[in-house]
């Protein structure tokens with residue numbers, strides 16, 4: 001019996017859970033030793049997927065403002081690292097668009113494009129610079145922005161307004177198993193993964209790496225939030241199918257992997 005599963009293997013469902021546990025453990029291990037036996041889509045010279053999910057060019061985009069030292073309350077890295085905690089209570093205060101711009105740049109902004117749109121270099125590392133994520137935002141209280149679901153466009157540092165409805169907050173509360181602070185925060189970062197971006201290059205060795213990449217993104221959000229008098233809390237407990245449906249992704253070629261609400265603390 002594998003340790004960590006308190007299940008009497010007495011029926012088919014228990015067997016299924018145990019099997020899934022074993023598969024999940026395998027997923028945590030590196031598959032890079034198999035790479036020499038694998039023909040990847042990159043090695044077959046199949047063109048790589050776009051660096052950013054395409055969007056309808058007719059939809060209005062919001063240019064994010066430049067930010068500078070003026071938004072930083074604490075630029076001492078040692079303080080920010082020492083102060084870092086998961087925050088589950090936020091003040092009833094908005095964040096400015098400049099602050100949001102800073103948080104988006106810190107987590108997924110693009111500093112450099114290498115080659116012929118081959119790779120992006122960002123404030124976070126990513127295995128093979130594949131950067132397999134898209135950032136969606138549930139915006140409740142950002143100065144100058146209508147409440148709603150948005151998507152970040154890192155190539156141009158813009159926001160794409162997707163939609164709004166009265167049910168969003170209630171839905172997210174339910175999706176996160178009643179973690180109300182997640183749904184009501186001024187802004188909720190929702191990171192989806194487009195797995196083919198990693199698979200194109202690393203095939204079955206890509207999946208572990210992509211999840212590790214997600215950790216770096218969220219850690220930068222923690223540190224950047226501390227620097228602007230705000231806080232965040234990594235969220236992995238959510239209903240997968242329901243959140244994918246909410247942000248209108250298919251759950252196969254793109255699905256949510258992580259979330260993090262931000263507010264003033």
Ligand SMILES: Cc1cc2nc3c(=O)[nH]c(=O)nc-3n(C[C@H](O)[C@H](O)[C@H](O)COP(=O)(O)O)c2cc1C
Pocket residue numbers: 084085086087088179233234235236237238
């Ligand atoms: C991968 C991951 C998933 C997490 N998921 C949740 C979550 O769903 N809900 C929550 O309240 N906290 C969540 N947390 C926050 C942890 O509970 C928190 O980091 C831990 O209690 C340590 O506290 P600290 O971050 O203040 O040091 C998560 C943290 C990580 C790294």
